[in-house]
Amino acid sequence: xxxxxxxxxxxxxxxxxxxxxxxxxxxxxxxxxxxxxxxxxxxxxxxxxxxxxxxxxxxxxxxxxxxxxxxxxxxxxxxxxxxxxxxxxxxxxxxxxxxxxxxxxxxxxxxxxxxxxxxxxxxxxxxxxxxxxxxxxxxxxxxxxxxxxxxxxxxxxxxxxxxxxxxxxxxxxxxxxxxxxxxxxxxxxxxxxxxxxxxxxxxxxxxxxxxxxxxxxxxxxxxxxxxxxxxxxxxxxxxxxxxxxxxxxxxxxxxxxxxxxxxxxxxxxxxxxxxxxxxxxxxxxxxxxxxxxxxxxxxxxxxxxxxxxxxxxxxxxxxxxxxxxxxxxxxxxxxxxxxxxxxxxxx
Amino acid sequence: xxxxxxxxxxxxxxxxxxxxxxxxxxxxxxxxxxxxxxxxxxxxxxxxxxxxxxxxxxxxxxxxxxxxxxxxxxxxxxxxxx
Numbered sequence: 001x002x003x004x005x006x007x008x009x010x011x012x013x014x015x016x017x018x019x020x021x022x023x024x025x026x027x028x029x030x031x032x033x034x035x036x037x038x039x040x041x042x043x044x045x046x047x048x049x050x051x052x053x054x055x056x057x058x059x060x061x062x063x064x065x066x067x068x069x070x071x072x073x074x075x076x077x078x079x080x081x082x083x084x085x086x087x088x089x090x091x092x093x094x095x096x097x098x099x100x101x102x103x104x105x106x107x108x109x110x111x112x113x114x115x116x117x118x119x120x121x122x123x124x125x126x127x128x129x130x131x132x133x134x135x136x137x138x139x140x141x142x143x144x145x146x147x148x149x150x151x152x153x154x155x156x157x158x159x160x161x162x163x164x165x166x167x168x169x170x171x172x173x174x175x176x177x178x179x180x181x182x183x184x185x186x187x188x189x190x191x192x193x194x195x196x197x198x199x200x201x202x203x204x205x206x207x208x209x210x211x212x213x214x215x216x217x218x219x220x221x222x223x224x225x226x227x228x229x230x231x232x233x234x235x236x237x238x239x240x241x242x243x244x245x246x247x248x249x250x251x252x253x254x255x256x257x258x259x260x261x262x263x264x265x266x267x268x269x270x271x272x273x274x275x276x277x278x279x280x281x282x283x284x285x286x287x288x289x290x291x292x293x294x295x296x297x298x299x300x301x302x303x304x305x306x307x308x309x310x311x312x313x314x315x316x317x318x319x320x321x322x323x324x325x326x327x328x329x330x331x332x333x334x335x336x337x338x339x340x341x342x343x344x345x346x347x
Numbered sequence: 348x349x350x351x352x353x354x355x356x357x358x359x360x361x362x363x364x365x366x367x368x369x370x371x372x373x374x375x376x377x378x379x380x381x382x383x384x385x386x387x388x389x390x391x392x393x394x395x396x397x398x399x400x401x402x403x404x405x406x407x408x409x410x411x412x413x414x415x416x417x418x419x420x421x422x423x424x425x426x427x428x429x
Contacts, residue, residue, distance in 0.1 A: 227369035227370075229369065240369075242369070243367060243369040271368070320366045321356075321364055321366060
């Protein structure tokens with residue numbers, strides 16, 4: 001059977017020590033037995049490694065950060081679309097999702113399919129809203145508070161025993177042992193991601209994660225559970241293994257069913273004294289998604305099919321005990337490539 | 348009676364994999380032998396008799412190491428008392 005040609009635009013080409021999911025998503029798409037994809041990379045920074053991975057990314061275009069205004073980003077995507085005829089767009093950053101969700105209809109009318117959560121779904125699982133989310137859907141969530149000032153921070157950390165977690169609204173999480181450390185990280189995180197900063201009760205236990213895909217009608221199209229076996233100093237998985245813990249999948253199904261989540265999702269959980277807490281819900285495919293592909297569930301392919309309005313049968317199982325081991329690799333790049341990218345905004 | 352968790356995978360080489368948490372361990376040959384006996388639903392006393400018969404070890408020494416070993420299995424949640 002010949003594969004269906006499709007042009008898919010992907011962000012998150014920053015395959016660095018805290019990697020974006022773009023390259024793993026592209027690897028999943030490249031391994032699809034159904035699609036023959038042309039991959040258009042959308043990059044925010046000129047040194048995102050994926051730009052130079054020509055065996056994975058056919059062409060890359062520079063795009064403006066969403067912080068420069070979502071209109072500028074969408075206009076640029078539409079300009080690229082006129083050249084590339086993008087069929088599907090898969091955004092991979094939390095911080096850009098809002099712009100793409102807001103413009104999903106504009107993109108659809110132009111012929112670009114997406115498969116994203118609604119703004120309401122996106123907002124309610126925010127770290128700052130997680131306690132209410134847990135209450136609403138009957139899920140165990142550590143106690144947490146969103147704080148915007150030093151006074152609020154001090155008040156919040158006093159309510160929990162040290163250590164406590166200090167988290168940014170999009171990224172970054174630190175364990176702190178005293179008020180001074182909490183203040184330091186409050187400044188560091190708020191300077192980078194703005195406020196609120198989240199103060200969360202620290203739960204001692206084993207961190208387990210699930211990458212999942214919801215069809216928007218309450219069904220889980222796919223879900224794979226993993227334990228990080230090697231964690232970088234930034235808290236990112238540098239190695240992981242698929243696990244068989246049915247309760248994680250039960251929780252995932254419950255979240256999908258009750259929220260009717262549409263698109264990719266990562267649920268970060270902690271197993272503590274046989275109780276499982278949700279510590280974070282990320283509204284996109286995680287950077288370790290290629291493990292799911294390797295374990296038998298090609299979530300990027302399924303996401304692209306859902307975006308194109310195709311019916312996708314839910315995955316029923318995956319291989320347990322499958323591991324990923326990440327590595328770093330130096331590419332040699334000609335200055336001519338950087339020149340072309342800088343001058344023309346494309347490569 | 349100590350029972351091994353059902354989903355624990357144990358290879359002939361003594362490599363143990365707990366799929367519920369993705370953790371793996373290695374057993375030495377005697378550890379593997381004891382785990383195989385637990386898997387065959389032998390009681391503590393039966394295991395003791397078998398090991399004392401097979402190896403040159405006295406009762407007290409065996410018990411000391413056996414309690415330590417089974418405590419480790421319970422601690423790692425590979426087995427529990429039933």
